[in-house]
Amino acid sequence: MVTTTAVPTLASGPGGLDLAGITASESSLRRFLHGLPGVDQVGAEARVATLSTRSIKTTAKAWAIDLAISMIDLTTLEGQDTPGKVRALCAKARRPDPADPTAPQVAAICVYPDLVEVAAAALAGSGVKVASVATSFPSGRAALPVKLADVRAGVAAGADEIDMVIDRGAFLSGHYLAVLDEIVAVKAACGDAHLKVILETGELSTYDNVRRASWLAILAGGDFIKTSTGKVAPAATLPVTLVMLEAVRDFRDATGRQVGVKPAGGIRTSKDAIRYLVVVNETAGDDWLDPDWFRIGASSLLNDLLMQRTKLTTGRYSGPDYFTLD
Amino acid sequence: MPDRTSRSTTDRMPVRKTYKLFIGGAFPRSESGRSYEVTDVKGRFLANAAHASRKDARDAVQAARKAFPGWSGATAYNRGQVLYRVAELLEGRRAQFAEDVRAGEGGSARAAAAAVDAAIDRWVWYAGWADKIASVTGSANPVAGPYFDFSVPEPTGVVAVLAPQQSSLLGLVSVVAPVIVSGNTCVVTSSSGRPLPAITLAEVLATSDVPGGVVNVLTGQLADTAPTLASHMDVNAVDLAGAAGDPELSTRLEVAAADNLKRVLRAPAAEPDWRAEPGMERMLRFLETKTVWHPIGV
Secondary structure (H helix, E strand, O other): OOOOOOHHEEEEOOOOHHHHHHOHHHHHHHHHHHHOOOOOOHHHHHHHHHOOOOOHHHHHHHHHHHHHHEEEEEOOOOOOOOOOHHHHHHHHHHHHOOOOOOOOOOOOEEEEEEHHHHHHHHHOOOOOOEEEEEOOOOOOOOOOOHHEEEHHHHHOOOOOOEEEEOOOOHHOOHHHHHHHHHHHHEEEEEEEEEEEEEEEEEHHHOOHHHHHHHHHHHHHOOOEOOOOOOOOOOOOOHHHHHHOOOOOOOOHHHHHOOOOOEEEOOOOOHHHHHHHHHHHHHHHHHOOOOOEEEEEOOOOOHHHHHHHHHHHHOOEEEOOHOOOOO | OOOOOOOOOOOOOOOOOOOOOOOOOOOOOOOOOOOEEOOOOOOOOEEEEEEOOHHHHHHHHHHHHHHHHHHHOOHHHHHHHHHHHHHHHHHHOHHHHHHHHHHHOOOOOOHHHHHHHHHHHHHHHHHOOOOOHHHHHEEEEEOOOOOOEEEEEEEEEEEEEEEOOOOOOHHHHHHHHHHHHOEEEEEEEEOOOHHHHHHHHHHHOOOOOOOOOOEEEEEEOHHHHHHHHHHOOOOOOOHHHHOOHHHHHHHHHHHHHHHHEEEEEEOOOOOOOOOOOOHHHHHOOOEEEEEEEOOOOO
């Protein structure tokens, strides 16, 4: 069963894991990660399929839509991004629906490091956070000093959150300690900024690997674990998010520290977003139903949520003509 | 030819049909899961048809919107060829259409065959307009300045078409063809009581070169889908032909359509005789005129 607690044998007595012991050496880390119970693939997929059939209507739907809007990391990560485009997106983040001031703000704007300054200036005083991808996003193929310089530049420009990518090559070839050390170094470079660790689950092949990578990122001190860069297919999926939510739930049970989860990429419709919220609630619990602990990385999703919101308030279906192109 | 009625001259048991909707080039069941019995003029069972819900209407609008750039962007000549090809397929299904029409509308076999012939001829007539309408309705305008100035017609967008309730094939063709010939895409609600010709037309369109989503066919009750279509903000125009003779409903639909300033072709007081010469009215209603000023000598 997928919902079994993952760490019973590894707790060093009541009250927690022996974190220092686990991360002491390559072999102890491997022993821990490979000692995690395997993910029942069929079970995980069946579980999300069941949860996806939940019917969320009327007032519950209105609540879920507003919550989903407030959890969005409104993202633009294209080579063709310009300061003007980022400023337009920031205006949208502050007030997603110009026709309806009751629509909540999004959680954050997510941009490349060189555009953080533009976003931070445009969002000053709004409460919307600025997130910056870093560490040679999306491939992560650069020397560590280069990655750390990337992070420091983002933080110095005003980023509240840093989205780093793990070294999938090192992870897949079993060099877990190298991955861990890199995350620790990036976390140190972040200073006060929150660190989101992108696992790029589309390249990890199996749910077992997703579970191991999740634990690795959490052990290294990540504040959030994030599914994907959005540049690799498949991006976020419900079963992958389920496995990651189990990891953060079990970690909090074992240590008391709460870690957030962020699916990103491929979530385009309100229906998808609400399914994610259901999985969050049923897996990790409603402590995670909060923009501080669950985010959705998306761009086109916001317009669909706003259209659904307009449908609920006016009673008629809305169209894309009435919302911004982005 | 399949026997749609429960009468059978042999011992063979006829296969009873449950038809589905036609949305985005596919034949999905109604989201509501409902269907209703279609009977002939004498009340005998013909087939089950899908009972479209407002969500089906929403899905159909989405499909029509998605198909719009491709269809409106195709050259007028190409659209004309695609529609001529549909006429060829209609010709091949004459017998089935005649049977559908006669079962639903009654009358003689000869009258039904004549209605089918008239419908095919009407389709061909509209197909011919595809590459001519811009020449007839567009113009080069003489202006008092150093400009080339010309006006060209462009399609309005997604059009919701309420097909006539009585004339199930000729009426249907007479309202669908003028909408799509100029590059619009449409969502059609068929006659509630006589949906079979519309379903057969959908089967024809599915095997033709008309891209999926250009014509979407909803069967069921007008009251379930028409208000959704009329108030939908992503529908650009609505043809209320199917609400003829129901002033209460058509007024309600006109009010709903006012929200996003849809173009409305109002319902006549009673259903007209569709055999009459159609004229250009129905094509012109769903066109927008774009005027371009181009400097001379630059």
